[in-house]
Amino acid sequence: MTCGIVYDPSYLAHEQSSSHPERRERLSYSLDQLEEEGIFDLPQIKLFLPKPATRDDVLLVHTPEYLKFLEDASINGGIIDSDTYIPRNLIHDALLAAGGAITGADAVLNQEVTNSFVLARPPGHHAGRSHGAGFCYLNNVAIMVRHLQRRGLRRIMILDWDAHHGNGTEEIFYDDPSVLFCSVHQYPFYPGSGRFEDIGIGDGKGYNVNLPIPAGSSDRVYKYLLEEMIIPLADEYMPDAIAISAGQDNHFTDPLTGLALTARGYAELMKEMCILADSICHGRIIAVLEGGYSMEGGLPYTNLGLIAAMAGLDLSAIREPEIYQNLLKESISEDAFPQVVKMISELKKKLAAHWYFIQRY
Amino acid sequence: MFAGIDIGDTNTDIAIIDSQISTYKVPNNEGLNNALKKISPGGRLAISTSQALNEIITGHPADIRTINIPGPGLVYPDAVKGAVSHRGDIIEPIDPEEIKKIMKGQYAKAVAIAGKFSVRNDILEKQVYDIVSHFYSDEQISISSTIGALNFPARIHTTKLNAKIKRKVASLIKKIHKVNPDFYFVTSTGGLISPARVLDNPMLLYHSSPATVANGAYYLSKNDNCLVIDIGGTTTELVPLKNGKPIYETIIIDGLKTLIQAVSATGIPFGGDSCIRTELCPFRAGSSRSFGGSEPTLTDALNVMGARIGDFERSEILDRTSAENAIHKYLDTVASAVRDYQPEILIGTGYLAHYLLSDIAERSNTVGIVPEHAASANAVGAAVSKVSLEVYIHVDTERKRMTLNGMAYPYKETKDDEHLIAYATELVREIAMNEGAPEEDVEDIKVLYFSSFDVVRGWRVSAKITDMILAVAPGISVEAL
Numbered sequence: 001m002t003c004g005i006v007y008d009p010s011y012l013a014h015e016q017s018s019s020h021p022e023r024r025e026r027l028s029y030s031l032d033q034l035e036e037e038g039i040f041d042l043p044q045i046k047l048f049l050p051k052p053a054t055r056d057d058v059l060l061v062h063t064p065e066y067l068k069f070l071e072d073a074s075i076n077g078g079i080i081d082s083d084t085y086i087p088r089n090l091i092h093d094a095l096l097a098a099g100g101a102i103t104g105a106d107a108v109l110n111q112e113v114t115n116s117f118v119l120a121r122p123p124g125h126h127a128g129r130s131h132g133a134g135f136c137y138l139n140n141v142a143i144m145v146r147h148l149q150r151r152g153l154r155r156i157m158i159l160d161w162d163a164h165h166g167n168g169t170e171e172i173f174y175d176d177p178s179v180l181f182c183s184v185h186q187y188p189f190y191p192g193s194g195r196f197e198d199i200g201i202g203d204g205k206g207y208n209v210n211l212p213i214p215a216g217s218s219d220r221v222y223k224y225l226l227e228e229m230i231i232p233l234a235d236e237y238m239p240d241a242i243a244i245s246a247g248q249d250n251h252f253t254d255p256l257t258g259l260a261l262t263a264r265g266y267a268e269l270m271k272e273m274c275i276l277a278d279s280i281c282h283g284r285i286i287a288v289l290e291g292g293y294s295m296e297g298g299l300p301y302t303n304l305g306l307i308a309a310m311a312g313l314d315l316s317a318i319r320e321p322e323i324y325q326n327l328l329k330e331s332i333s334e335d336a337f338p339q340v341v342k343m344i345s346e347l348k349k350k351l352a353a354h355w356y357f358i359q360r361y
Numbered sequence: 362m363f364a365g366i367d368i369g370d371t372n373t374d375i376a377i378i379d380s381q382i383s384t385y386k387v388p389n390n391e392g393l394n395n396a397l398k399k400i401s402p403g404g405r406l407a408i409s410t411s412q413a414l415n416e417i418i419t420g421h422p423a424d425i426r427t428i429n430i431p432g433p434g435l436v437y438p439d440a441v442k443g444a445v446s447h448r449g450d451i452i453e454p455i456d457p458e459e460i461k462k463i464m465k466g467q468y469a470k471a472v473a474i475a476g477k478f479s480v481r482n483d484i485l486e487k488q489v490y491d492i493v494s495h496f497y498s499d500e501q502i503s504i505s506s507t508i509g510a511l512n513f514p515a516r517i518h519t520t521k522l523n524a525k526i527k528r529k530v531a532s533l534i535k536k537i538h539k540v541n542p543d544f545y546f547v548t549s550t551g552g553l554i555s556p557a558r559v560l561d562n563p564m565l566l567y568h569s570s571p572a573t574v575a576n577g578a579y580y581l582s583k584n585d586n587c588l589v590i591d592i593g594g595t596t597t598e599l600v601p602l603k604n605g606k607p608i609y610e611t612i613i614i615d616g617l618k619t620l621i622q623a624v625s626a627t628g629i630p631f632g633g634d635s636c637i638r639t640e641l642c643p644f645r646a647g648s649s650r651s652f653g654g655s656e657p658t659l660t661d662a663l664n665v666m667g668a669r670i671g672d673f674e675r676s677e678i679l680d681r682t683s684a685e686n687a688i689h690k691y692l693d694t695v696a697s698a699v700r701d702y703q704p705e706i707l708i709g710t711g712y713l714a715h716y717l718l719s720d721i722a723e724r725s726n727t728v729g730i731v732p733e734h735a736a737s738a739n740a741v742g743a744a745v746s747k748v749s750l751e752v753y754i755h756v757d758t759e760r761k762r763m764t765l766n767g768m769a770y771p772y773k774e775t776k777d778d779e780h781l782i783a784y785a786t787e788l789v790r791e792i793a794m795n796e797g798a799p800e801e802d803v804e805d806i807k808v809l810y811f812s813s814f815d816v817v818r819g820w821r822v823s824a825k826i827t828d829m830i831l832a833v834a835p836g837i838s839v840e841a842l
Binding site: 023024028029032036037038263300301304308313314316317318319320321322 | 431432433434435436437440444446447448452453477478511512513514515618812814815816817820821822826
């Protein structure tokens, strides 16, 4: 397996303000880790520089009015919500992030690599057709998915495992059966949406799958979701490619969220996704960075773990430093697992009319 | 006075530059001491040793024991407990008993110790070093932090190679010290380095001959854009110069990346000592017959065709056709490699340049110049080089930590980036001047890389982390110009 990494030093440039949680420090330690591990020298890894997205690319997803608003506000600065300011020159950074996702998709589609991981900032999954939110401006993954379809792929599965519900992406594809959107997120939590009852509308009904999980959910919960829902969904949907909104704020050290996934858990999750993709869509996975705010204890290890899994490397030493072990114990909630089992059984009832694998049982 | 010595595969070249340039050639079998005695003490002596070390480095894999301290991340062989974070904090301790157990009953010739992120904090490597030093002498142990740069796998590999040659380098230093207490080595980029600093990273001496040739050819010809052809005893090296400087590239050994840069060169496995059996062979089987050897060589072929090199009558054993064929083969091979560079001008160096360069130039449709003293251009290049340094600097204002090539230096509060660069530049300048660099050579300290970011905890900036690379570039010393 060869894994493409899409990265440019300008991905560090975007900052709303120097103390905002979505700041350049987020990626700095991760890049140190990748550099120190010699990742870019490995034959299994290929580095790609992102090309900025064009206006036409953006307009596959967003409204012309919203794009114009971002362009105008990028001249003198502006505001979307209390977490999401528009710093000057934002549009340049936002286009490079969306363009990076497209670069990653093209590298996979052109068979230069098996899969790709886009280390883009700013993130995108809260951005809807005509609005930004929650640190997000352009929906990088949605733009990339539409680009894949423009290049001839028919069905795309999006797995959004960011700790926050990918409400922007959900909105964009809510009535669209050609995109299966599946989001695992902490619930109840920001942005408030993401109930399992929301399964899509019109032709898209049944193709929007929310997997809300409580704080304290651990590796075990994610493994259960994978086996019980995500893999069977993919197996039946038979997508031409899998897009992953790879938020890494599910890590137990993340200061903004309450989930309890480990770096190894992340890596194993990605490994399973790679095996799945191998069996149904030529291994095509395009993962795009979303959130993740545990700069020192989480991101260096989770980012490395994901890349290691995508490149088929040995995962046995992917872990956090031992000093975080107590925090891990405190973060895991024993109540989470039974709650998730219950949620899944209710969700299956809701989705049964749309999916054969549920009806079989 | 500047003196330079290049220990080649056959001869040792000596250049002494004061009011004029004098050069000598001493056969290696007469011993290094003989060569050293030609140089009167008092001046500056620079030694290029690449040939002796290249053989050890590329030779059979020596039994080196590696001890790696990887901590969390990818999987590495020979791993022991312990971890340093990207901030340079000790996050997991080493287990001394584990190291002792490895050392007991250890038959390896040398030990290489490498820890992940040791360039941010070398304490764990040093702790392992202390334990290992109960079993091995300092000259048999290398650590990775002093290499300076991030890239753990490349550091492991470089440290292993360092361990392989450290003892040889240390004994060479002792040998030279006895005759000349004050000298430098030439590095693979053509900079000078003190013996003390060499022991931290002996691989810096690897393959220094293209670098000395580049400096020497430039100094002798003052030609900014050219292709230097150095015709040695066993090889011919092509070294391109652009704007008076060679091109640098990362050295790969055994298919693995090292953290050592070297002057880019194309090596052709033929030189004056290449023996002629049925045809010209890409190896040496002793000296040329004209220098007392038993088998005819390319040099002997030149004698048969009319040159008068050494005891030329001894060359007559070779018939004229074989001699002609051997020379043609040589010229064709070199000219074909030269054409790839499309040079405007060729500068010939090495003792056969006078005999071969004009034919090479003709066959590659270009012009050739053989400057005066070209026969010992490598020694001239060593003599005129300047002290050079490349320093990886990491600064963490919260930890109040500043490391230069993995070594802790006094931390100082600075107002802004500009002041920090000024402070770091001062430190680098001090290091270079302590090695004896004249002030004019360290005036221009270049910032090759700079990156910094704020550390924010509890919604306020709690620290600033900066990474930079500063360099005193290699080249020709202002004093020699």
